[in-house]
Amino acid sequence: MLPKVWPTILTLGLILLAISAAEALMALMSLALGDGLAVDFGITAALTGAFASACILTTKGRAFDLRFRDAALLTVAVWVIVPAFAAIPFFNDPIHMSPIDAYFEAVSGLTTTGATVMSDLDARPPSILLWRSTMQWIGGVGIIGLAIVVLPFLRIGGMALFQLESSEKHETNLPRLRSVALTVVAIYLAMTVLCFFAYWALGMSPFDALNHAFTTVCTGGYSTHDASFAQFDSLAIEWTAIVFMVGGSLPFLFYVRIFGRGSTRNRVEPQVISFLVLLVVLVAVLATWLVIVEPMQVFTAITKAAFTVVAITTSTGYASADYVAWGTFAAMLVFLMSFLGGCTGSTTGGIKMFRLHVLFAVVVQHIQRVFHPHIVSPLRYGERVVSDEQATSVGTFIFLFLLSFALLAIALSAVGLDPGTALSASIAAVGNIGPGAVPEIGPIETYALLPDAAKVLLSAAMILGRLEIMSVLILFLPSFYR
Amino acid sequence: MLPKVWPTILTLGLILLAISAAEALMALMSLALGDGLAVDFGITAALTGAFASACILTTKGRAFDLRFRDAALLTVAVWVIVPAFAAIPFFNDPIHMSPIDAYFEAVSGLTTTGATVMSDLDARPPSILLWRSTMQWIGGVGIIGLAIVVLPFLRIGGMALFQLESSEKHETNLPRLRSVALTVVAIYLAMTVLCFFAYWALGMSPFDALNHAFTTVCTGGYSTHDASFAQFDSLAIEWTAIVFMVGGSLPFLFYVRIFGRGSTRNRVEPQVISFLVLLVVLVAVLATWLVIVEPMQVFTAITKAAFTVVAITTSTGYASADYVAWGTFAAMLVFLMSFLGGCTGSTTGGIKMFRLHVLFAVVVQHIQRVFHPHIVSPLRYGERVVSDEQATSVGTFIFLFLLSFALLAIALSAVGLDPGTALSASIAAVGNIGPGAVPEIGPIETYALLPDAAKVLLSAAMILGRLEIMSVLILFLPSFYR
Secondary structure (H helix, E strand, C coil), rough: CCCCHHHHHHHHHHHHHHHHHHHHHHHHHHHHCCCCCCHHHHHHHHHHHHHHHHHHHHHCCCCCCCHHHHHHHHHHHHHHHHHHHHCCCHHHCCCCCHHHHHHHHHHHCCCCCCCCCCCHHCCCCCCHHHHHHHHHHHHHHHHHHHHHCCCCCCCCCCCCCCCEEEEEEECCEEEHHHHHHHHHHHHHHHHHHHHHHHHHCCCCCHHHHHHHHHHHHHHCCCCCCCCHHHHHCHHHHHHHHHHHHHHHHCCHHHHHHCCHHHHHHCCCCCHHHHHHHHHHHHHHHHHHHHHCCCCCCCHHHHHHHHHHHHHHHCCCCCCCHHHHHHCCCHHHHHHHHHCCCCCCCCCCCCCCCCHHHHHHHHHHHHHHHHHHCCCCCCCCCCCEECHHHHHHHHHHHHHHHHHHHHHHHHHHCCCCEEEEEEHHHHHHHHCCCCCCHHHHHHHHHCCCCHHHHHHHHHHHHHHHHHCCCHHHHHHHHHHHHC | CCCCCCHHHHHHHHHHHHHHHHHHHHHHHHHHHHHCHHHHHHHHHHHHHHHHHHHHCCCCCCCCCCCCCHHHHHHHHHHHHHHHCCCHHHHHCCCCCHHHHHHHHHHHHHHHCCCCCCCCCCCCHHHHHHHHHHHHHHHHHHHHHHCCCCHHHHCCCCCCHHHCCCCCCCCHHHHHHHHHHHHHHHHHHHHHHHHHHHHHHCCCCHHHHHHHHHHHHHHCCCCCCHHHHHHHCCHHHHCCCHHHHHHHCHHHHHHHHCCCCCCCCCCHHHHHHHHHHHHHHHHHHHHHHHHHHCCCCHHHHHHHHHHHHHHHHHCCCCCCCCCHCCCHHHHHHHHHCCCCCCCCCCCCCCCCHHHHHHHHHHHHHHHHHHHHCCCCCCEEECCCCCCCHHHHHHHHHHHHHHHHHHHHHHHHHHHHCCHHHHHHHHHHHCCCCCCCHHHHHCCCCCCCCCCHHHHHHHHHHHHHHHCCCCCHHHHHHHHHHH
């Protein structure tokens, strides 16, 4: 039973139509900003729009009934093809990137990774900078949709626990889904607007405030300055970023439950508590180190530590200081924190909190059984029982995540990266973090100097990580086509 | 309910009596070799023997009924205290190590890790070199005993599947246990003798052959030369080492079943097949790399690749070439291979094959369920059904192993190791490998220059890894003392 191709073509068309609209908006922005790229963006929008229309027209008149196989194919195809159209503006003068660099930049943008091959940001046309930020913001919407609709549908990595429906038939309840989607988008928009005004009020230019609001809320990490947040040299702005990065890392359904008309039960997800506790512990450890070793003043140390811990665990990847220069301990902590991620159901990358929470619960339960072998109690996540299959699903995801990380690191070392850079680049891509923990690809450097083969591998890895591995993997299994 | 202390004291006494006898034997060897350390070894043997006798006498007249808590305490106490007595010869002239260095060397020896702080091996007194090899050989016996008797008893990391008894009461069937233990020791001895004659016949001096036979069969890795196996420059000797390293990495109960009077069922364990297949794949990959990139001749490349892959995955840690100098890809492969280990029930370290086999089976089964959600078949290891609890036990072990690795790497970076060295040293210790994958602690370097704090951490980690983490961890849980 082959997957049906036309739901993929239709969805691709609809998404590219949105991308085309965004590109048209960039043409207008370019006119307003006077950086001379209006015609380029106009042509790009026309090209993308024409392709999008063709996709939509060929599938006219068909009912949209999505099955398991179609959903997997659709997801991968969309995330591989859309970046190609988003990359077009980077080909033209004055950016003039190679096709591989442009695709890398677009993938990094749409997956909200934030790894960049572009240096001298401060000297680039503003409309190009805004396009990078806009890609991340649009990508963020796509990722939340992925986390709420597609991944639970594909039963990936324990996500079935987050399924909106209790139906065993995995049918989608469209009206309910539409209402949730609208609420989520409204919250995402509201957070962006709030973040914009906060940045602006604290001293950013409106342009910087808009760009950084776009890339903060989606935990993306692209900046308009090479120095990232160090440019602003303001503890108030850093704390604002910390608050909104954390805000963007909480599960969006959690907001829906708080603001929506849902029941009062399960208002606070256990993963949210775990996440906040973990952040406090990591900030305390790093801040202590900075006070003792650097040495920094206590409040500065707490701010710098909080900014770095939050930027990395939320997979945003901003920098308010060159943490690689803080020495071996900070670099190691950044490297290992890159595996964690924020909450499941947000735009963050990495393993993510729900899974770490379940893993931890399984381990604690198993250790208790060493002492009390005959006590059998079901595994719980908050008030919900986690089935054996869901726990296995979590374990499988973590295994595949670590395996992808290891195989990518080997592949990167085969194309010439030294072991430290290969390990760091691997987790920065698979975990959708962005900057690495080694000087070569650290927060004040870019990926520009890596060999093309590495950029291709990393582009693939960013998509693989974003789609939580399984959705890509199953396309390569013979069972998928039987 | 506190654990009883006296079974620990008695066992410690008996083991130290064996160590004392070995030290007395070293005194005789020193006389024969004429290196002037006979008196030193004699005094060491007397000290150790006196302490051992005191331990045994204080527990006289008690029946030996071991319970769960006693077994855990005993295991940890023995592996922490015995190295202190084995370290005494390194204090004296002409070695004159610091207490921390001497303890590190003894722990590395008895855990068959093979990390060393001793350079200029070629210029050291032969009796000291022989003592290092002997420690590893004795440690090997202890580890097989641990794997066959203690770990299944403590139900650690899926080891319950290897329990000799089918009794649910976890009582030990002493006559059966004694017979198995004698067979295992006989096989271990026979392998050592065979290995000795093979090395001697192929050109090693009898002294080198004895030392290397001791440290090959136990997958230890201490050598009598700084250049390790590169000293002999003989492909025949390298292949002999490969065969015996693999021989020492197969489960010893597998030999008992083949040579013993057991049933014909389950003669070949699935993990043995997985292990051999994995070795062939890794050797093919590394040899291809060496032929293309170095470039080496095909047979030399296969030999060097096989030696390196086998030395690392079996956690022996010999070197027949400086693999760190082969470039980024080889170094990365060595680093990641360090996690694997040989078969469960042997002297190898790392995660080990049985667990990787079960993990892989769980993941494959889960992915199949994505396509066929309603097919339920029990998880199998060969012909035996793996229970959910055993699978969880395997998962828990792997989680604790990776967590130990990560926390140790952070701790090592906090005491000043650069991130690459910290990561490499961490897995080399927790996995009981020995040499690292970075130049600083690579196969032609030693751990001598690391800070004392790092040596203390690594000594603890070697014991932690050797005891499969859980046996140490449970001593730190409040439940253990209730």
